[in-house]
Amino acid sequence: MNNAARFASAMPPLALSDFSVITSLGAGRAQTIDALRAGRSGLAPCAFETLPFQTHVGEIAGLDVHSIDGEMAGFDCRNNRLAAMALQQDGFADSVAAARERYGRDRIGVFVGTSTSGLLKTETAYRRRDPTTGRLPPNFDYARTHNTYSLARFVRTVLDLGGPAFVVSTACAATAKVFGSAARMIAAGICDAAVVGGADTLCATTLFGFHALGVMADEPCRPFDAGRRGISIGEAAGFVLVERPSDRHNADTVLLAGVGESSDAYHMSSPHPEGIGARLAMERALAAAGLDPSAIDYINLHGTATPVGDAAEDHAVFDLFGADTPCSSTKGFSGHTLGASGAVEAVFCALGIQYDFLPGSPHTQTVDPAFKSRYVREGRRARINRVVSNSFGFGGANCSLVLVRAA
């Protein structure tokens, strides 16, 4: 057994029965595909926080005002507000309710990812500590905002689901990995369907943290550009209802055909320079899907626009796919939505399959001449049936998904 197949048994496909996305490009499918087609980026100079440095972010309007009230008020934080917006748009909650009717609430799992959770709320609470005792404000709700599990608990409560649940928090690979958890849970008979995806929102920790690491651009990010200067942070939520394919689905349903996970075993915050972990994740995803690299029509790259990260990914993609498979990073549209990027970009890919569109790469002007993969700057109308979506995170956590048109 080769190394790729070793951690990738052939996987029964799952249908993406419904999905919802919200990024700085807009709320819901229509605004998202419109922006992808128009090549319109959601990045703008950061107005979210007063910063002692220049940067662009993908900020979502309205999160400051749409609070969570009533019985759910304890969950109120930017991350859960964004999750609520995503769950309530495009009929997503109705699709989940229908699945609940079919299977029963105990048979639907919630496996979602986040890296920030409600951290912004804790940042604010630390600025409002009691000057004499140092205590946090009395209304600070640790479990329902700060704790990393908060998001899954919120989603499970809002959607009235009673199946197994947890949050996966593997930095920027989190909401790709949740597809793997859901696929295994369904294969093992633990549940019949699952809500996967997740949310990450702007906060000072990530803005100052990535700045401290020296990997944040002072301009809108330019993935794969010769002059790329680092990432732009975005906020986003994406949720997907997955279940076994059935006669409720049709030829344009998008299927999750494979998930491939790996670890770099190299460095906490830098990828392996030759993209060894990235390549393993893609190989394992293809093996799980039972597809050769030549069957793939498009690769949605992790492509965060750091000098080192893009070079490593180009290396891995060229090694595995050669110079013919079109690929692009959509980070120039949404920014790097950190823990949410796996689910968000899976939805971008699903929209690309359903709307016959291969996304380009706004802000990228001149592709790095040292790169060998076939990077697509301009989006174009194209029938794409089988795609790979890459998500790589701190700690060397890698995950690739294979998404295909049902027929």
Added chain:
Amino acid sequence: MMRIYLEGVGLCGPGLDGWAASRAVLAGAQDHVPAPTRVPPSPLLPANERRRAVQTVRLSLAVGAEAFAVAGRHPSATATVFASSGGDGETIHEILSVLASPNRELSPTRFHNSVHNTPAGYWGIATEARTPSSSLCCHDDSFAAGLLEAAVQATVEQQPVALIAYDVQYPAPLCDVRPIGAELAVALVLTPEPSNKALASVELLLRPRSGAVSIMPLASLEALRRSTPAARSLPLLAALARRDKATVTLDYLTDMTMALDVVPIQADLALGVGGSERVPG
């Protein structure tokens, strides 16, 4: 329902200095003497890395090394699941304190150590494991969630999976709103089929909540179980230590419990070799 096999255990907690040294305490044959958690130096970390490593990493690598030594298995080829109720409290407190101060300059190392999968990242580097690795959080039920994910992965992928669950305390003021009893970590090596190192088979079943969960008979260990999410593992470890058939019931979310039917595998006893002597050099 799923059946998996346990072939390695690691433990580090207050008055629980490793699995081998804690078995008699967990089995009720020896007193538990509560003492601050002593983290042994993990053989997986070089000395300079050991000094720099944050406590969550030191704990995780210590129990992981012990569990793999008991299992007689090399970690580089084994997938991992990490579970923690809150990650690294000290690191997040330092970040939040700096961000609330006039000078908001963060340390880059502190920032990359703030991710929930920091121990997984260092584990991969230390063991050279390029295997799949996940890092979960489920608040108080993080151990049960991690065990579920690890058991499902072992069963579906037909591969061994190691679970490492750990918790550390928050400093003030976060400890006021999230008190954690003690630093504690536990590691289990799960396999889909029994090997000659198997300690027990475990059948795992999720049930609608009814009845009580398993507790620890000894008051100090029960206090630890209640106050420290990773210590929710103790009733399972006690069943393994007693080498008795037992059904262990764990909390999992508000509406479920996780039932674990534990059946010891007595092969090592038949050979006349005690578990604590089986750790390979």
